[in-house]
Amino acid sequence: MKDDELREFDGLDLDKEIAAPSHMKQRWHDSIDLAAQREHTEQRRPAKPFNVMSFFWGAAVTAALAVGIGIGVILSGGPAAIESNDYVVRDASAGNSDGSGAFARVFQAHLRDTQEDIASMPISTAEDRTTLVLKIVQQNRIFEQAAEHNDADNLARVLRAFEPILLQLAASDIAPEDADALREQLAFELKIMLTKLERNASKNTQST
């Protein structure tokens, strides 16, 4: 294993008093961090706007964060994991995905909350920003699953499309000006989405 791959573990708070055999360490590294190795491979490539594997790492980090903030929803689970989610609207007629219906209204409320979070986001302190953004990613994933359960694929796509930007914003090594630009982009996109949903809801109200 290469030194740079082994350095992946330097930041981990491992108990240094436990000395595992070196060959065993090597095997763990190989197995546990297969995906991390992919990350290294990605880093060798020229600058890219977003690493798709960060979806996976975002999932891992936010899953850990979920425990901390007590969300209590197992993201990796199947339908059963989302079964008790309040955002799932059972009545299909109430789940119109075009901006009307109960689920769409809850979805709009979520986007508005996100909008407020983004607007008040601490840009200067990377740690606070990362925590807040990962919390948003976590909530987005819950709503994404809820959207899929409510046959609102278009809304699920919206949340998935926000995630690459959010994960870039969550990066601890991002320059403040870049973070500010991403925050502005998100604020704009959220505003557009809310306008669209409100317009559709308004259209439906007028037509009924």
Add this chain to the structure above:
Amino acid sequence: MHTRFKLIFIALAVIAAGTVTAQSNDPAQDKEELQMMALEALMASPSERALPALVKLLDGNGSDELKESALFVLGQIDHPDASARLLAYAYDSSGEMQLEAIRMIGMNGDEAALAGLPDLYTTGNENVREAVLEAYLISGNTEGVFNIAMNATDEDDYEDAVEILGAMDAHEELSRLREEKGISDALITALIISNNDVELRKLAMDSSDIELQAEAIEALGIVGGPDTDAALADIYTNSDNEDIKEAALTGLLIGDYDETMLGLYRSSSSIDEKKDILEMLVIMDSELAMEVIDAALAGDQ
């Protein structure tokens, strides 16, 4: 009447955005802000009215940031021409604009535009290929990613596609890939990402490639699942291969199955095996290790 006033306002804003001069200390910023306002207002207007204004803006001399924002609005317009335009920008533009257009195709989810992505993937550079995979991920199109993986001639491209399938929890496609392309590191990674213990168990029992089998066994420890500890213990007990036995122990260690590990310790009659297992229990910081140590010190097996 209300709509008409709104449209007049939008039209004026777009026109003003193109002609505004010294309104403050930074005219360029004023212009950009006004254009952004106009873009937001366009979203509230009917698609057939918004589309020409957006196209004009996208074909104009505005900044990249403004055009990327315009692409986002274009992606939200419910009109077939909007999707066609997005695809055209994905093909004809370059850099961030091109990547944003591809992202919008994924977000928009229009089937006709998505159908244009395979060619874009084939002809595009590395960034474009990655953006196409991301667009498929956003749109939830597992078949598109599967086809890329199946047709991949480059190992990195194959790995990227397979891992995206893992992120999409595309169990069926991953199973088909195993049948078509065989087991690989990338496939095991994807199964870890998608938490697919069922498929990993099959790989953990497949002894056609010992190295990959060992990886699958350890991956099973990462993913866990019902009775995974028992499956790992069976693999350990029934295998004569040292690498496989070690992988099974590592899987138990990763999964923190110390009680199962203790069971193996007690059932083993080999001193070497007991030594390996005890070492693992110590590494796990398991309280059960003390039981074993006490028993060993007392001379019990």
